[in-house]
Amino acid sequence: MKANLLLTSVNGVSLLCLLAGLSPVQAIPAGNESQYNTETFKLAEKISHVKTQTSFKIRNENDQTFSVEQKLISSRDIGTKPDSLIANKQRQNTNLALKISGDSSPQSALTRANTIAQVTSVSQLSDVQPTDWAFGALQSLVERYGCIAGYPNSTYRGNRALTRYEFAAGLNACLDRVNELIATATTELVTKQDLATLQKLQEEFAAELATLRGRVDALEARTSELEANQFSTTTKLNGEAIISAIGATGGAPGRNDPNIILVNRVRLNLTTSFTGKDSLITGLQAYNFLGGVDGSGSLQESLGLASPLLSASSARTSFEPQFPGVDPKTLSGISANSLQLYKLLYIFPVADKLTLFAGTAAEVSDAFPTITPFYGEGQEAISRFASLNPVVRVSGGTSGSGLASAAGFIFQLSKQLDFRALYGNANANIPQLADDIQPGISGTPLGSGAFGGSSVIAAQLTFRPSSSIDIGLNYANSYHEINILGTGLTSSDVGSLIGPGLDLGTPVKLNSFGGTVTWRFSPKIAFSGYGAAFFVDDSSGAVDASTTFTSWMAGIHFNDLFHQGNNAGIIFGQPLYRSDTSGVAQLAPDGANRAVPYHLEAYYRFRINDNISITPGAFVLFNPESDSNNDTTTVGVLRTTFTF
Template sequence: MKLFQKLLLAPAALGLMAPVAASAADLNIAGLSQYGSQEQVTSITQFSDVQPTDWAYQALSNLIERYGCVAGYPNGTYRGSRAMTRYEAAALLNACLDRVTEVTDELKRLMAEFEKELAVLKGRVDGLEAKVGELEATQFSTTTKLRGEATFDMGAYSYGGSYDRGNANTGPGLSDKPLYSAWVFNYDVRLNFDTSFTGKDLLRTRLRSGNFAASAFDGGQYRITKLDKSFESKAGPNVVDVDRLYYTFPVGNELKTTIGARVRNTEMLAITPSVYKSNISDFLYGTFGTAGVYNKETGAGAGLVWKQKVKKGNPFMAAAINYVAKEAQNGNPSAGGIMTDASAGSFLAQIGGAGKNWGLTGAYRYGQCGTDLRSGTQYTYNNSKAKCADIQALGGSGAATNSFAINGYWQPSQSGWVPSISAGWGISTFTNGYEVKIDTQAAQSWMVGLQWNDVFVKGNSAGMGVGQAPFTTSTFSGATPYDGNYTWEWWYNFQVTDNISVTPALMYQSRPAGQNTPIGETFNAFGGVIQVGFKF
């Protein structure tokens, strides 16, 4: 209730208090005259008989300091335990009303002085209300928001080294297939329809299209050259696919569940294990340098994420498990289904902790034949793609990969010369039936990414990533593998606006074909790209 309203009710309240108040016959007129003529006090400490332990101390202090309408007796006392006469109450009420009148007159003066400005503001508010009403009347859904992202990629790769086939323009392991080296202009567009029914759940439907299939950036020739955003439908370029369809909802305060017909395992994690955000390399950025575990398997699946509930900024623990079957839509158990030998399924588990500036995670993925390591040298990646049917035709069965990864990051509290550091190491082993089809028994990978924020201009960033994509480290035959490789990228992100960014980048791969490059020979790839991103 406002002060003025309280004061208007004061006489009624005082009337109810009349039985306990002194009568007019007991009134000391001289004392009242002295009380009413006293100047208002400015601090409660001026009253010698008011102590901080008194129950009304704070209320009296507020009246004095905020409104300045409390007076005392000439001897510096307030006499708070004494009954108040109606005349004394009238004197106090009159002083407070004078203050309210002063405030009211001041407000009237200010309103008159800023009359034009207030009229303009009222007009703007009325206009905004009209626009909000129009939007509400024309929106296609009260529960769904459209979030879009379009990416343009312009650039090229060139190939060199002692094993470059010159005029034939082919690379190791590609037979007579030409290497793509022309300057290209590709696009990747995503439209997310995010629906919430309770405010805490999410139904995501993503439509996606692109034209990367014949580009040097799609990883079709050497997987390590693939960009993170490089999509093309299996039906061909410029065809729109339903790329995601899943529903996430909370179960209690710390647990949430996801289930979907088109869901990706890396979108059901408890902790994102890296703060390196180049948006360029699929290996260094997209799979956090540990492509054997975080292989972006997409299909029908479900997952659980537990995250410890703590005060914002405090360290917390988290864990996640999920299962994705690439061939879940196929009803033939020898060719697909859920939890069959032919599901091409991936089971991923992650556990870790994170704080305001750091994170540390460990993860494991069990992958059936038909899944892959997502990235790697041409030799190792092609080996990891062995299909169950091909293995079974050669007498093998129960083939699987077991992959482990450790990832961590640290970032400074403020931008400066010290960059954020993200790192990861992973190992994958091939078991049982794989030996009848391939020779790779184990493969490893690692990465380190450095990123500087607010470089030259606030909002811009720069970074460098280096690592080795999955490469064969041991074989079933016992032969020594020569599959090592290195990959680098350097980039700078111009944040033109909140919704538009331009990122030029340079990429280099020392041995993208791995063991397919003969011993003693060299073969490398050097590329450049300008990536323009739009978010809406």
């Protein structure tokens, strides 16, 4: 029998010599670095296991037989997180390539691995020519051993340097491949000299291989713990709990200041993915805000600033539902802290640039980028006015209770530009109108049917001309079965058209336009503002009436103010205001002293740790609800937010 080791039909000397002396990179003995060429080295790992324990026998030229046991460690899990390990275990026998470059960290090699593709012929590498001095070595590694990978653009980039960590990872991959060849070989032998060369390489990189082995062992232990205690393999659970004290002074003439109240809102969100790219969002919530049909028990009603129906007001906080204590679709009551489904939405890509979404409990802000940094009901601005452009809120677009059933798309035109649109209907699950409870108002006041009653078509074009500027342009066309705007931002939201023959049962049609911009002129300071205009027209045909509402806001947002993680904001603007009317519509209700309303707000969020923040803040309303008869009103908030 020939005095060499079984290694299929190839002589193992070519591979070992390539690794030890003939390859573009060599193992460098300490103190002799200058004697070695260190241009580049690249390996591809065929993954079939994390660890392999292999033993085999060799026979030297004198027919002496001895055993060699070798523990090979797959480098595919270097620096990966436990969740990615779980995914990797489901993708066994997957090709993974490690690009070896000048980064000294072992994690960086795996981080870049996904950008490299396995090649089966050296001719696939566009920048490797037969005249290159290393062409033969590369050809051998590719065609005999499968130890070379290229970039997606079919280049090899063979003149880049590598580190010892990276060479150790590559060496380990090739050792794995050699072991596979030995395990399946039936002919030819390798000499003892070949194995000695291999042993020297292992000894030279023993420290690096030990480091990799330790990392894999630690990650395997963490993965086992996660698998044993995980909530779900497809669903992630997160939550937010808000506990807040709210006090106010001012309001309508003759009203006493309300007592300080303590309120809460708790949300649990489950995000499920079935393909790794899609998301099913299921949201549950409970809160103890009061209000009901007539606003009884709400802070706004106590101040005398709420609408007579559904308690719409400019004194509302950011984390308060638009319709607290009532289902506006049926006018049925909701008791405090009862469990509700406030979100059910499925988002799924259908092409590289096109994503679709649909759900029976959705909000416009689920699909449209918010642009302004003041948005964040539990973390940022404390008022409803400051968080979003009013056009996004029209027709209950952000009710806080997932009022609408909606479907739409997200089209990514480029990295700087995307377009989104949706159709939403607040009464899609109601088959027929209920009996009238007032003239022109049924027990299902928003209407009925998926394509009848109150509905909205909304769109947003988001433009990012630079990394520091975000611009959002909004349009909404909506039909409302009753005479409301559906924003919850002002008492004039209910009874949007006022005048002879314009009662609550008058249906209205809205065309709403808005724009929002945020400019981060330094890493920690941003300017943000919006403008909006609503054009409201009678839709019954019985009268000629139209009204224009306008609103604007400007503010400064601070990141990491005084301490990392602490944010602050100063905001000033004009809440929704009847700026113009035509036909029989009036600018103000009878008895009101019409005046331009203004809103001034400041808050500071203390970040206690990654999961707890405390936000004290206050906002002041001048001429609240566009009536100078009302006293200047101040609302103070102390909000504590827990995230998990």
